[in-house]
Amino acid sequence: EDQVTQSPEALRLQEGESSSLNCSYTVSGLRGLFWYRQDPGKGPEFLFTLYSAGEEKEKERLKATLTKKESFLHITAPKPEDSATYLCAVQPLSGGYNKLIFGAGTRLAVHP
């Protein structure tokens, strides 16, 4: 069964304290892996798509990497405005339509 597990569930950082969020996935074949940011009471906002092991994408203080079993979202020198829930989703090769399977997310709080 296709599955996505994110860890930790919640993470508290001090401003400037770098860390990583993990997304482990089990899928019969991977078409793509997506990272989203979600602010409280809002819809998810697209961040990155990764397609193959070894691929990396960067945006400001965020860098996403992909292996055959997991993806990491690295946050370098975070600021309070980076506080949000980060969601990971995978698109399987099979399924017959454009299905994304989401993890439960990591709630990140960055304190000054």
Next chain:
Amino acid sequence: DGGITQSPKYLFRKEGQNVTLSCEQNLNHDAMYWYRQDPGQGLRLIYYSQIVNDFQKGDIAEGYSVSREKKESFPLTVTSAQKNPTAFYLCASSSGDPGNRGYTFGSGTRLTVV
């Protein structure tokens, strides 16, 4: 600006009542989706539609119904058969394959049973 509009932002339902959540997009996307989000759980797919006048059940379709009469619109009805409807509902769209841009999401509707 193109995007997805969900309304209302907050909705209260009485026991035994049907309610309809609105989702409209002006992105010219073919595919639209409804997800339910509960605390501590991933987004779960309720229904999806790849073209007008066609839609398919997702993983948790029981107690819900949809229609897709126009490309821009994909309303979701939460029926009285849905026993635990309190949740955050998200509508999304994509041009086809999520590809480089993933889904575009609306801002959500929070439904509460009173």
